[in-house]
Every structure is written in C-alpha cells, then in structure tokens.
Amino acid sequence: MALAAKFYIVAAEALPEVFIKVAEAKRMLQTGEVRTVGAAADQVGISRSAFYKYKDAVQPFQDMKSGRIITFHAMLKDNPGVLSTVLSIFAASGANILTINQSIPINGCAALTVSAETSDMEMSVEELIHRLGEAGGVVKIEVLAG
Numbered sequence: 465m466a467l468a469a470k471f472y473i474v475a476a477e478a479l480p481e482v483f484i485k486v487a488e489a490k491r492m493l494q495t496g497e498v499r500t501v502g503a504a505a506d507q508v509g510i511s512r513s514a515f516y517k518y519k520d521a522v523q524p525f526q527d528m529k530s531g532r533i534i535t536f537h538a539m540l541k542d543n544p545g546v547l548s549t550v551l552s553i554f555a556a557s558g559a560n561i562l563t564i565n566q567s568i569p570i571n572g573c574a575a576l577t578v579s580a581e582t583s584d585m586e587m588s589v590e591e592l593i594h595r596l597g598e599a600g601g602v603v604k605i606e607v608l609a610g
Contacts, residue, residue, distance in 0.1 A: 485510045486518045494609050532583050533562065538576040538596065539603040542569035546601030547576070553595050554578065558586040573603055 476484060489504035491497075498504045505512045540546045547566065554561055559580040567575040582589060589607070596605045 482510055482514055483518060483522050486515055486522045487524055489515055490519060490522070491524075532581065533579055534582050534589060534607055535577060535579045535609040536593075536596075536605060537608040538578070538605045539573050540566075540576050541601040541603060542572050542574055543601050546599075549599050550576065550578075550596060550602065553592070553599060554580060557592045557595075558584050559592065560584065577608065 485508040489501070489508045489510065492504045492507065493501065498507060501515055502512055505515045538550065540550065551561070551564075559582050561578060561580050563577070563579040565577045582592075585592065587595075593605055593607070596602055
C-alpha cells in the first residue's frame with residue numbers, strides 16, 4: 465500500500481538554497497528564458513543532477529493552489545483518427561485541455577503539443593502517459609514542462 469504524499473508550507477527563507485534555485489530553474493525553463501536544463505542549472509548555480517533530484521518535489525505555493533498545468537509533447541503518425549484518439553484519452557482522464565498545437569505532418573508524422581490542467585484528473589500523469597503511449601499512431605509521448 466502506497467503512502468499518500470505529505471506536503472508542508474515552508475517560508476522560502478527557511479528552505480535550503482538548492483530548492484530556491486531549482487524553483488528558479490523551472491521558472492526559467494517554463495518561460496523560455498533558457499532552452500535546456502543544463503543552461504538553467506548553470507544560470508542558477510546548481511548541477512543538473514540536483515535539478516533532476518528535486519524538480520518534482522519543489523513547487524511554488526502559488527502554482528500549487530491554482531492547479532497543475534503540464535505540457536505534453538507527442539509525435540503522431542499521419543493517420544485518420546489518431547488526434548481524435550489522443551484527445552479522447554485526455555478527456556477520459558479528467559484533464560482540462562488548455563491549448564493544442566499540431567504541426568503539419570512531415571515524413572508521415574506530426575508534432576503535437578498539449579497543455580492541460582491536471583488537478584482534477586482521475587488517474588496519475590504516469591497512467592495518462594502510459595495510455596497515450598499505447599494508443600495506435602502515437603510514436604512518442606513525453607512531458608515537456610510542468
């Protein structure tokens with residue numbers, strides 16, 4: 465039986481400096497100030513391994529109270545109904561899709577980016593990714609930001 469995650473609200477001044485730097489690196493990646501984790505880590509003065517160690521555990525309070533927005537990136541085969549299937553899986557999960565952007569297919573595949581608010585999902589993000597990855601016509605699915 466898995467234990468439920470525990471959360472604490474702690475004043476930023478009381479946190480180890482690495483947590484503040486991870487939060488800043490995440491912000492820089494989300495806003496596009498930097499393009500890579502390595503660049504963000506360098507700019508804030510932490511290692512990439514420190515970023516990856518804490519990235520899922522550090523979340524600014526204002527972000528947590530407004531829900532969780534995750535951006536997914538997928539490569540889809542250029543076949544009829546693939547996009548519809550992907551969107552149906554999102555709908556079944558309870559995620560609220562905020563934006564959808566699909567490129568024109570090149571070499572039989574199209575890039576898809578979906579941003580979704582996930583706080584009311586009825587499944588975990590991992591389960592959503594698994595279901596999307598199993599869908600016919602989905603070549604690749606990953607979390608881009610969030």
